[in-house]
Amino acid sequence: MKIHEFQAKVLLSEFGIPVPRGGIATAPAEAKKIAAELGGKVAIKAQVYAGGRGKAGGIKVANTPEEAEKLAAQMLGTRLVTHQTTPEGVPVGKVLVERAVSVQRELYLSIIVDGASRMPVMMASEAGGMDIEEVARVSPEKIIRVYIDPAAGFQAFQGRKLAYGMNLSPTQIRPATSLMTNLYKLFQARDCSLAEINPLVATADGELLALDAKLNFDDNALFRHSDIEQLHDLEQVDPLEARANELGVKNYIKMDGNIGCMVNGAGLAMAVMDLITKAGGKPANFLDIGTVNNIDRVIAAFKVFTTDPNVKAVLVNIFGGMARVDVIAQGIVEAHKQMDIRLPLVIRLAGTNVDEGKRILSESKVKFIEATDFYDAARKAVEAAEGGGK
Amino acid sequence: MSILIDEKTRLLVQGITGGEGSFHTQRCIEYGTKVVAGVTPGKGGSEILGVPVFNTAEIAVKETRANASMIFVPPAFAADATLEAADAGIPLVVCITEGIPVLDMVMVHSYLRNKSTRLIGPNCPGIISPGKCKVGLMVGDIHLQGNVGVVSRSGTLTYEVVAQLTSFGIGQSTCVGIGGDPLPGSTFVDILKLFQEDKDTKAVVLIGEIGGTTEQEAAQFIKEKMTKPVVAFVAGATAPADKRMGHAGAIISGSSSRAKDKIAALANAGAIIAPSPAEIGLTMKKALEK
Numbered sequence: 001m002k003i004h005e006f007q008a009k010v011l012l013s014e015f016g017i018p019v020p021r022g023g024i025a026t027a028p029a030e031a032k033k034i035a036a037e038l039g040g041k042v043a044i045k046a047q048v049y050a051g052g053r054g055k056a057g058g059i060k061v062a063n064t065p066e067e068a069e070k071l072a073a074q075m076l077g078t079r080l081v082t083h084q085t086t087p088e089g090v091p092v093g094k095v096l097v098e099r100a101v102s103v104q105r106e107l108y109l110s111i112i113v114d115g116a117s118r119m120p121v122m123m124a125s126e127a128g129g130m131d132i133e134e135v136a137r138v139s140p141e142k143i144i145r146v147y148i149d150p151a152a153g154f155q156a157f158q159g160r161k162l163a164y165g166m167n168l169s170p171t172q173i174r175p176a177t178s179l180m181t182n183l184y185k186l187f188q189a190r191d192c193s194l195a196e197i198n199p200l201v202a203t204a205d206g207e208l209l210a211l212d213a214k215l216n217f218d219d220n221a222l223f224r225h226s227d228i229e230q231l232h233d234l235e236q237v238d239p240l241e242a243r244a245n246e247l248g249v250k251n252y253i254k255m256d257g258n259i260g261c262m263v264n265g266a267g268l269a270m271a272v273m274d275l276i277t278k279a280g281g282k283p284a285n286f287l288d289i290g291t292v293n294n295i296d297r298v299i300a301a302f303k304v305f306t307t308d309p310n311v312k313a314v315l316v317n318i319f320g321g322m323a324r325v326d327v328i329a330q331g332i333v334e335a336h337k338q339m340d341i342r343l344p345l346v347i348r349l350a351g352t353n354v355d356e357g358k359r360i361l362s363e364s365k366v367k368f369i370e371a372t373d374f375y376d377a378a379r380k381a382v383e384a385a386e387g388g389g390k
Numbered sequence: 391m392s393i394l395i396d397e398k399t400r401l402l403v404q405g406i407t408g409g410e411g412s413f414h415t416q417r418c419i420e421y422g423t424k425v426v427a428g429v430t431p432g433k434g435g436s437e438i439l440g441v442p443v444f445n446t447a448e449i450a451v452k453e454t455r456a457n458a459s460m461i462f463v464p465p466a467f468a469a470d471a472t473l474e475a476a477d478a479g480i481p482l483v484v485c486i487t488e489g490i491p492v493l494d495m496v497m498v499h500s501y502l503r504n505k506s507t508r509l510i511g512p513n514c515p516g517i518i519s520p521g522k523c524k525v526g527l528m529v530g531d532i533h534l535q536g537n538v539g540v541v542s543r544s545g546t547l548t549y550e551v552v553a554q555l556t557s558f559g560i561g562q563s564t565c566v567g568i569g570g571d572p573l574p575g576s577t578f579v580d581i582l583k584l585f586q587e588d589k590d591t592k593a594v595v596l597i598g599e600i601g602g603t604t605e606q607e608a609a610q611f612i613k614e615k616m617t618k619p620v621v622a623f624v625a626g627a628t629a630p631a632d633k634r635m636g637h638a639g640a641i642i643s644g645s646s647s648r649a650k651d652k653i654a655a656l657a658n659a660g661a662i663i664a665p666s667p668a669e670i671g672l673t674m675k676k677a678l679e680k
Contacts, residue, residue, distance in 0.1 A: 051637075108637075110637070113492050113493070113496060113572065113573070115572050115573060115602050115603065115604070116603065116607075118495075118496060118499040118573050119496060119499075119500075120493075120496065132637045133637050136637075149500065150493075150496045150497050150500045151497075151500050151501075188493065191491055191492075191493055193492065196637060198637060218491050218492050218493065220465065220489045220490060220491045220492065221491035221492070221493065221494075223465075223466060224466070224491075263546075264546050265544055265545050265546030265547060266544065266570055266599070267542070267543060267544020267545070267546065267547035267548075267570065267597065267599050267625045267626075268544060268545075268546035268547040268550065268625075270599065270600070270625040270626040270628075270629045271544075271547050271550070271623075271625045271667035273626075273628050273629055274625060274626070274627050274628050274629075274666065274667060275666060275667060275668060276628075277627075277628040278666055283628070286629060290488075291488060293409075293410075319546045319549040319550055319553075320529070321515050321526075321527040321528055321529065321545055321546060321549060322410065322414075322486075322515070322527045322545070350532075350549070350553065351529045351532075351546075351549060352527075352529055373550075373668065374550060374667070374668060375666070375667075375668035
């Protein structure tokens with residue numbers, strides 16, 4: 001799960017990591033007020049769940065409170081399109097008004113869990129700023145990594161290794177080490193999947209500041225961080241994904257095709273999408289319905305399909321293991337009782353309790369096209385979508 | 391032969407009294423698995439499905455000589471259950487639970503470094519050695535005893551593949567679901583090693599997915615160590631691009647998390663690539679005829 005930059009900075013502050021002074025504005029007048037309080041030059045930063053804001057005009061500098069108001073008015077209520085967003089962009093509902101700092105050096109600092117070592121890895125580079133991925137490709141030696149043994153935690157020597165490696169000045173070594181220790185504490189305590197400060201700047205006064213910050217959180221750990229879960233801004237998410245999320249359908253990703261897919265298991269869901277493409281069609285979504293054995297999630301998935309105007313046919317492919325086919329079948333029947341669903345429906349069922357599932361469907365009033373295997377299902381769904389739509 | 395589990399497996403089920411735990415334990419028993427004990431704290435001394443229940447894994451192992459464990463404990467407690475099994479000296483732990491926090495697994499891996507326990511999963515369908523033993527969720531009757539090993543990151547896609555193999559009369563030595571989590575207990579390489587050493591495994595099916603770099607590591611192993619044919623498929627060629635994990639994710643994995651890069655790595659290593667998920671069985675059939 002993502003949060004906004006200003007929220008990430010609040011968390012960094014709580015863990016003793018210095019950030020520029022600033023405030024959040026939802027209206028131009030608020031931006032003016034915050035700028036006046038801060039005094040001097042301020043940065044106006046659009047709060048969106050996407051990188052590449054700088055190049056896309058989402059970060060501007062204002063010299064006066066009046067200018068801050070004007071710039072905020074230009075950003076608020078618009079949609080920002082960056083290289084990471086869809087062509088429609090993401091809405092700008094808030095701007096962060098921050099005291100501008102005189103930057104001497106731009107550094108990079110991040111923590112992520114590394115699959116190969118199975119440990120959190122902290123990465124630092126003196127080549128911070130916008131093109132860190134390019135640095136990683138061209139001169140990987142400029143990115144220094146330390147692996148953090150979870151039993152020992154982040155150690156001071158590791159901080160020194162990174163700090164000296166970034167060629168910090170002697171007076172910056174201790175503050176940098178303490179900042180890194182605190183960032184790991186935050187990462188650990190709040191179950192982050194990513195903590196990234198890019199850039200971490202050294203100001204003209206030699207102070208270290210997190211000028212930008214990105215924190216992502218492990219969805220699987222949100223059950224123990226309800227305060228973090230509440231920060232999720234559904235305005236930033238695709239409306240259908242937001243609707244799915246609201247209905248309790250978690251593993252749904254919107255795509256641009258016309259076949260609504262309900263599959264159990266992420267790997268199988270991807271394989272079914274591959275087969276739809278092979279059969280000449282396009283999936284409207286990725287959806288791993290998961291293994292929860294209650295009919296509500298199945299009904300909710302149909303609610304999402306019927307909300308998506310692009311969907312011209314629905315493909316259900318369930319190979320029951322943990323998920324029981326009979327429960328899925330009950331869900332399909334119940335969804336058709338509750339809603340007036342006219343979309344052609346292709347169903348392929350196999351696995352745990354398949355006979356019971358097939359009986360439930362055949363004894364119901366649900367009209368559907370039966371498929372014998374998953375490629376058959378993909379072909380029939382493509383055919384149905386072509387016949388039923390446009 | 392087979393790998394990891396067979397007729398000698400004596401299974402302990404952690405979380406045996408829960409809904410999913412008891413349902414799938416019963417299916418395992420029906421398949422012929424020797425389920426010797428269950429663990430649910432607070433329910434020690436009782437019995438379910440004819441299996442004695444203990445309060446701790448340690449007592450269960452002492453009383454029943456269990457040598458494998460299957461975990462059905464809810465995500466918030468599953469890491470703890472895994473450590474408990476390892477502490478009780480159980481050599482094989484299969485963690486079915488989906489949704490365990492990644493940092494819990496970091497801690498589990500740290501703890502397991504000094505133990506002899508092999509962990510399969512979490513978030514996996516388990517293991518089956520057809521005709522001998524089943525420790526997991528897979529439907530028993532789609533399997534056929536034979537000589538092809540299957541290793542997969544996906545649960546349900548494995549069922550599809552096994553059903554294809556069986557329909558061609560190609561039996562399986564052992565099918566291992568290593569699970570879809572970012573930090574699996576056992577990797578493709580761990581399982582490929584076992585298949586390479588297993589006399590009764592003549593060929594292997596490997597089913598990968600987008601994300602991470604484990605398929606590339608598997609490719610390296612196949613190139614250097616595997617003498618047996620490997621048929622591979624990587625799901626997700628048409629899936630939405632891996633959700634971006636900031637710059638840090640890109641630095642760690644580069645472009646290697648994409649399906650086409652994984653397929654290229656496996657093909658270069660000599661694996662036979664199945665053209666679609668519907669043709670994995672057929673690809674293996676042709677490979678075996680050569």
